[in-house]
Structure formats: C-alpha cells, structure tokens
Amino acid sequence: MAGxxxxxxxxxxxxxxxxxxxxGESWPRTTTEMACEAxxxxxxxxxxxxxxIDGFAYxxxxxxxxxxxxxxxxxxxxxxxxxxxxxxSLTSGGGGAAGSIGLARAAIVSxxxxxxxxxxxxxxxxxxxxxxxxxxxxxxxxxFLQPSGLAGPGHLMSVLARRHMHLYGTTRDAFxxxxxxxRENAQNRxxxxxRGVPLTREDYFNARxxxxxxxxxxxxxxxxxxxxxxxxxxERARDLRQKPVPVVAVAHGxxxxxxxxxxxxxxxxxxxxxxxxxxxxxxxYQQAGLGPADIDVALLYDHFxxxxxxxxxxxxxxxxxxxxxxxxxxxxxxxxxxxxxxVPVNTHGGQLSEAYIIGMTHIMEGVEQMRGTAINQVNGxxxxxxxxxxxxxxxxxxxxxxxxx
Amino acid sequence: xxxxxxxxxxxxxxxxxxxxxxxxxxxAKERRLVAPRCGRCGHFRLxxxxxxxxxxxxxxxxxxxxxxxxxYSFAVVHGFPGLPDLTLVPVVxxxxxxxxxxLVSNVVDIDPAEVTIGMALTVDFHPIADGWLLPxxxxxx
Numbered sequence: 001m002a003g004x005x006x007x008x009x010x011x012x013x014x015x016x017x018x019x020x021x022x023x024g025e026s027w028p029r030t031t032t033e034m035a036c037e038a039x040x041x042x043x044x045x046x047x048x049x050x051x052x053i054d055g056f057a058y059x060x061x062x063x064x065x066x067x068x069x070x071x072x073x074x075x076x077x078x079x080x081x082x083x084x085x086x087x088x089s090l091t092s093g094g095g096g097a098a099g100s101i102g103l104a105r106a107a108i109v110s111x112x113x114x115x116x117x118x119x120x121x122x123x124x125x126x127x128x129x130x131x132x133x134x135x136x137x138x139x140x141x142x143x144f145l146q147p148s149g150l151a152g153p154g155h156l157m158s159v160l161a162r163r164h165m166h167l168y169g170t171t172r173d174a175f176x177x178x179x180x181x182x183r184e185n186a187q188n189r190x191x192x193x194x195r196g197v198p199l200t201r202e203d204y205f206n207a208r209x210x211x212x213x214x215x216x217x218x219x220x221x222x223x224x225x226x227x228x229x230x231x232x233x234x235e236r237a238r239d240l241r242q243k244p245v246p247v248v249a250v251a252h253g254x255x256x257x258x259x260x261x262x263x264x265x266x267x268x269x270x271x272x273x274x275x276x277x278x279x280x281x282x283x284x285y286q287q288a289g290l291g292p293a294d295i296d297v298a299l300l301y302d303h304f305x306x307x308x309x310x311x312x313x314x315x316x317x318x319x320x321x322x323x324x325x326x327x328x329x330x331x332x333x334x335x336x337x338x339x340x341x342x343v344p345v346n347t348h349g350g351q352l353s354e355a356y357i358i359g360m361t362h363i364m365e366g367v368e369q370m371r372g373t374a375i376n377q378v379n380g381x382x383x384x385x386x387x388x389x390x391x392x393x394x395x396x397x398x399x400x401x402x403x404x405x
Numbered sequence: 406x407x408x409x410x411x412x413x414x415x416x417x418x419x420x421x422x423x424x425x426x427x428x429x430x431x432x433a434k435e436r437r438l439v440a441p442r443c444g445r446c447g448h449f450r451l452x453x454x455x456x457x458x459x460x461x462x463x464x465x466x467x468x469x470x471x472x473x474x475x476x477y478s479f480a481v482v483h484g485f486p487g488l489p490d491l492t493l494v495p496v497v498x499x500x501x502x503x504x505x506x507x508l509v510s511n512v513v514d515i516d517p518a519e520v521t522i523g524m525a526l527t528v529d530f531h532p533i534a535d536g537w538l539l540p541x542x543x544x545x546x
Contacts, residue, residue: 134486143420143430144452147539148495148509149413149485159497163478166522212481212517256458265477265497265509266451272478 006248006288006401010105011237013244014048014230015364016041020191020355023124026224031064035121036078038228046230047241048115050079055113057104057231058089058120059096059388059396060358065122066093066129086113090252090396094389097301097359099252099396104231114232120360121226128222130154145263150211153391154219154304156262158211161306164273165213168321170309172213176204177327178305178345179217179352185334185376186349193221194353218305220351227360229367234403244403245370248383249287251280252396260392270320275307275390277314280397285316288383288399292316295399296381297369298332298343299362301389302350308332311387315397317343336379347376362386366400407518410494412511412541413485418533426453428467433538438472438528440503441465449506472528474498474542477507481517494520498542511541519544 016038018026026034043050056072064070072087086107090096097120104116127135134151136142150156164170183199186192199217207216237244257268258276265272285291292315300311309323318326326332332345348354348365355361366384368374388396412418422430429452432439442449443457444464456463479496494512512520513529525545530538 131486138419138421140421140423140426141452143422143426145509147413147418147420147533148511149482149491149493150480150495150509151482151485155480155482155495158480159478159495162480162522166478209481209483211483214480264452266505266507 004289005404006399007105007250008246008248008401009234010108010231011234011244011246011403012101012229012367012400013232013237013240013242014042014046015367016045017227017364018225020193021224022193023128023222023224026123027125031068031070031121031123032074032078034123034226035064035070035119035228036075038121038226039075039079039117039119042117042228042230045242048230051082052115053081053117054084055086055104055107055116056084057100057107057116057118059100060093061091062089065124065358066132067127070119070121086116090394092392092394094301094303094358095391095393095395096252097388097396098363098386098398099250099388099394101229101231101247101363101398102250102252105247105250108231108233114236116231117228118231119226119228120358122358123224124222130219130222154214155211157304157307158214159265160262160273161213164306164310167269167273168324170324174309174324174327175218175305176201178308178332179204181333182302182346182350183353185347186353188375189349189354192349192354194349214304220303220356223356225355225357227357227364229360229363238403238405243371245367246401246403247398248401249284249399251283251287252388252394253279254393254395255279258393261390263392273310275310275314276395277311277387277390277397280395281315284397284399290383290399295343295383295385297347297378297384298345299366299384299386300345301359301362301387302346302352303389305352307390308345311390315385334376336377338378344378347374347378359388363398366398370400370402407516408492410492410511410513410515410517412513412531412539413493415531415533418539419535420533420537425455429453430537432467432469433530433540436530436538438470438540439467440470440500440506442468442503449503451506451508468503470500470502473502473545474500474508474526474528476512476520476522476524476526478522479512479520492517496542498526508540513541513543515544
C-alpha cells in the first residue's frame with residue numbers, strides 16, 4: 001500500500017544502454033548481444049554482479065521490438081545467471097514500458113525476487129517498424145484495418161490527431177513545437193542520432209507529409225539498440241553504488257473505451273482524441289499523493305508528436321483541448337529552472353530526436369534526473385513522470401522520486 | 406490536378422475470416438454492408454466479436470445497412486511500401502444506421518483536399534484478392 005509519500009518500497013539502482021544505431025545499422029550485432037551489453041552496463045552502474053539478478057520483468061510480451069523475442073533462458077545461458085525466481089511480461093506492446101517497473105516491483109514486494117531486470121532490445125534489419133502493418137499477415141481482426149492502407153502506427157495515430165484538431169482547433173504549429181523542443185534537447189546528448197543536427201520551423205513545414213496531418217518530423221526514429229534497468233528493494237538500494245531512485249507510483253492498465261485504441265477506432269469522442277492515459281494519471285497521482293504541479297520533469301512516450309500533446313492533457317498539465325496553447329506558450333521547453341506551470345518534456349531528446357528503444361530511454365532519463373546527473377538537469381527536480389506508449393492496452397505510467405532518508 | 410485517392414490495388418489486399426467475422430465478408434461479396442447487432446440488447450459492434458460487450462449475449466442479428474456513412478476522422482497517406490506514388494484516404498466511418506459501430510475504410514475517387522470530417526459517404530465494393538469484395542466509400546451525391 002502507498003504511504004503518504006507514495007510507494008517507495010523499491011528503487012531503480014542501475015541503468016545501462018548500448019550505442020544507438022539507425023534502423024538496421026547495428027548488424028552484425030544481434031539483439032541478444034545488445035541486450036546483454038545493456039544488462040551488464042546496468043549491473044556495473046549499480047555495483048551488482050550479473051549473478052545477483054534473479055528476476056526478469058519485461059513488457060511487450062518480451063518482444064525485442066515487434067519482430068523478434070527475448071528469452072530469459074537465453075540470457076541465463078549467455079550471461080551465467082544461476083537461478084531466476086520470477087520471469088514475466090506485461091502484455092501487448094510499448095504501452096507497458098513504464099509499467100514494467102511495476103511488474104518488477106510486484107516480484108520484489110511479494111518476495112519472489114530480489115534484483116529484477118527490465119530490458120528492451122531491438123534491431124530492424126529485417127523489417128522496419130514504420131510500415132510494420134504493410135508486411136503483417138492478415139488475420140480475421142486486422143482484416144478490418146489493414147486494407148485501408150494505414151501501414152504503420154503513425155498512420156493510425158494521424159487519424160486521432162486529425163480528430164483532436166477538429167474538436168479543439170489544435171494546429172500543426174503545436175506538433176512542430178514538440179518536434180523542435182525535443183530536437184533542441186538532443187543537441188548535447190552524446191548518443192543522440194540528431195546531436196548537432198538542429199531542426200527549424202522551415203524544415204518542419206517543408207518536410208514530406210507521410211500521413212496527413214503528420215509529416216516526417218512528427219514520426220519518431222527507427223532505432224536499433226538496447227537499454228536495461230535494475231530494480232531492487234529500497235533497503236538493498238541504499239547499500240549500492242548509486243543514489244537510490246525510489247518508485248513513488250506505478251500503474252498499468254486502462255479502460256475499455258480505449259481498448260485496442262487505434263487498432264480498433266471505436267473509442268467514444270473523449271477517448272478518441274486522447275492518449276488513453278487518464279485512468280493511469282488518476283491512479284499515479286492517488287498513489288503518490290501528488291498532482292501535475294508536483295511533476296518537475298515529464299518523460300512522455302513520443303512515438304508521434306501529437307501523442308505528447310494528448311498526454312499533457314491526460315496527465316493534467318493542461319485541460320483537455322488546451323494542449324495546443326500550452327505547448328505553443330513554450331511550457332514544455334527545457335529550462336534548468338522552470339517557472340511554475342512549466343514542465344520540461346523529454347529533456348533527453350526523446351524518441352523523436354535521441355533514440356527509440358520503445359520507452360526505455362525515458363525511464364533512464366527519469367533516473368538520471370532524480371540522481372541529479374542528467375545532461376539537461378532540471379535543478380532540484382524531486383519527481384519525474386515517465387509514461388508508456390499510447391497504444392493498445394495496457395498503457396502505463398511511473399513516478400520516480402528521490403530517497404528522502 | 407491533384408491525384409485522386411484510390412484504394413490499395415485489389416490484388417495486394419488479403420483478408421482472412423473467422424466464424425465470427427465471416428458473415429460480414431460473405432455479405433460484402435453480395436454487395437451488402439452488414440453489421441452485427443446483439444440479438445438480446447440491440448447493441449451494434451464492429452469488428453464482429455463473439456460476445457456482446459454490453460450484455461455478454463452470443464445472439465447476433467446481421468443487419469443489412471443502408472450503406473450510408475459519415476467521415477468521423479481520416480488521414481491522407483502518401484505512398485505505401487512498393488507503391489510510392491499512391492494517394493490513399495483511410496477513413497474512420499460512423500454508420501448512422503449502426504450507432505456505436507465504426508468501420509475503417511477508404512474514401513475513393515476524390516481529391517483528398519475535399520474530404521472533411523462530417524462528410525456524407527456511401528458504400529461501394531472494391532474487388533480484392535481471392536474473390537472477396539472490400540467495402541469502400543465514395544462521397545454521397
């Protein structure tokens with residue numbers, strides 16, 4: 001049960017990542033080898049041996065991207081992990097990214113495992129995710145979607161963005177501002193693909209339209225790489241190398257009105273033009289005893305720029321329908337000392353401009369912000385919000401904090 | 406003149422059916438647009454599912470619809486893998502005589518710039534692989 005200051009019974013103690021590659025360029029590395037590099041790096045960061053790992057908490061059905069699979073036995077065989085006492089995954093896709101830390105927590109507070117790793121690795125050498133549905137085999141349910149030519153997730157979300165524009169007068173200027181703000185944040189990020197490649201308003205409005213109203217720069221990158229995160233009990237965390245980053249709140253799930261979301265398109269209006277995260281926001285704030293004004297930095301899953309705007313509304317940084325004006329007022333730009341009402345978003349450059357590891361870079365940035373070691377640090381930040389991808393349920397969210405002991 | 410929106414070339418479009426969805430496609434083959442309505446509570450649903458989500462009944466009436474629709478939302482898609490010059494208008498269609506059910510389809514034979522949310526549509530049927538017909542939509546005249 002959550003205390004007055006949130007859950008705080010487990011903490012993230014280690015993070016690790018490979019380099020990030022443009023789609024397909026990580027070959028001849030393999031997803032297993034990249035995942036193992038990330039896991040070993042997370043162990044080194046935490047000051048733990050890889051043999052201390054006894055739990056695996058995946059999301060996306062333990063998929064490596066959406067084409068390959070990860071498998072715990074492979075990791076044990078490869079890394080010499082002796083025994084696991086918990087291995088499980090959240091269902092569906094990237095919506096569970098942040099929520100996977102809750103799965104790790106479940107293992108730890110139940111006593112099933114003590115050191116739990118969450119890992120994602122992906123490589124797009126064989127097929128790219130941007131148009132993944134164009135290659136998908138027909139099945140009885142996707143036969144009601146694929147013939148339309150909505151070839152990838154961004155195509156699907158363009159329809160949600162259009163409805164939001166229709167209902168609330170949202171403009172492409174707001175989507176542009178999200179892309180520009182994140183690109184600016186990536187400029188000093190050592191591993192960012194777009195480090196040193198600024199983006200201008202002119203670039204944005206001259207870009208190729210992929211699925212109107214969305215253009216090239218509204219779509220995230222297609223990346224190869226891996227990221228791993230280690231979670232353990234708060235007591236053990238205090239004996240390790242890094243400052244513990246406690247889990248203050250974490251939730252996954254969602255409502256039937258969102259359901260399969262843009263794979264279904266049956267959502268009632270108030271859900272259709274949203275990111276489906278409002279039920280998660282409610283649970284997180286309740287667990288944490290916090291509200292949106294207490295969030296110092298927001299790491300919002302940004303596969304597509306309009307979904308950032310809709311998450312700002314779902315998480316209550318502004319009212320429904322006011323995302324356009326909130327963004328255009330400069331409220332999501334990085335500042336080391338934001339003013340009240342502002343919330344720096346994706347200070348790491350996000351999936352639009354740093355790397356797309358299906359939500360894992362957002363968790364890593366949340367950890368660095370709480371340690372006080374982020375490259376684009378928000379001074380004195382006490383709470384970081386991390387979200388999973390608006391997609392088929394589950395969607396998820398996570399609030400990280402600082403250890404108050 | 407702007408390229409008119411089309412559907413995907415029929416030979417590239419493959420569907421499969423299950424016992425739950427097959428009546429929809431069998432009707433389309435006869436150029437009828439149908440939707441499953443719960444036999445107990447009257448709730449419409451698409452895609453077809455084995456239970457009514459409102460009352461959990463398995464009774465279904467397959468209702469032949471008028472073929473009228475309305476644009477709920479849409480995209481203008483430029484290119485498809487292997488078909489870079491294609492222009493598609495994928496559309497989410499409200500069906501006035503099957504309230505609560507929506508179809509994801511295409512608006513065809515229209516300048517994409519003329520498509521608007523709320524535009525009235527009427528169904529047509531587009532030949533696809535294996536002898537099936539795919540419901541698509543045209544602007545209502």
